[in-house]
Amino acid sequence: MSEAKGKPIITVSGLHKRFRALVVLDGIDFSMRADEAVGIVGPNGAGKTTFLSVLVGAHPPTSGTIDLLGEDVTHVSASERCRRGIVRTHQIPRPFGGMTVFENVFVAAANGGGFPRDEGYERALDSLRLCGMFHLCNRRAETLGLLDRKRLELARALATNPKLLLLDEIGGGLTDGEANELVATIRELRRRDIAIVWIEHIVHILLEVADRLVCMDQGRIIADGDPATVMKTPAVVEAYLGGSAE
């Protein structure tokens, strides 16, 4: 492992997030290296999506700090964080309607990634190829089905040239064959040295890629470590898997 890969890509300390009286993140401490793929599981409402939103700057934390690549980005805008290499996909894909698939991805490369035109063009094409969407370049984004919308969401995120990619439930509703394709794509991203955080309820897909698993419950991290060990942790069995710790 190179020295750069072994360094933390992101470190979060004492992160709290409240929406009015509702405490959604309740003291999150988290750090990961650039060569890791971390899965996040947890019951509905645990705060997983909110965690990603706070990491990318879509919501300011109520308190706590976020350090990206050795710099404090807690008060840095979402667009600037994106240019520094952190990007997320959304649980519900949000393509720009009225634009083609290619235009959607090109806008991400140019605006999100800050690439000049020719480079943005190449990045957009590379992302579309990687996500198996090249043949759909000229389709209007709003005419895509759910699976292709999810692929487009991933292609747009990749076009920004992320160092850390945050995925929010991109596996839901896929057939086994489609899920295998998705796993192959994520493995290719790891070969390209992109660090991954992936929230997913379909745990068996997640475990094919994640080398570390985090379980959240009620705004806290209740387990963090080797996936097999985390899945057997009594607190995880009780909070997430619906079983008894006995």
Ligand SMILES: Nc1ncnc2c1ncn2[C@@H]1O[C@H](COP(=O)(O)OP(=O)(O)OP(=O)(O)O)[C@@H](O)[C@H]1O
């Ligand atoms: N913008 C918001 N304003 C108010 N409450 C919010 C907001 N976003 C999320 N919440 C609340 O925060 C809590 C955590 O939501 P979040 O979506 O982060 O959980 P989650 O673990 O991702 O759940 P799921 O697995 O169902 O996606 C929920 O009670 C949700 O209603």
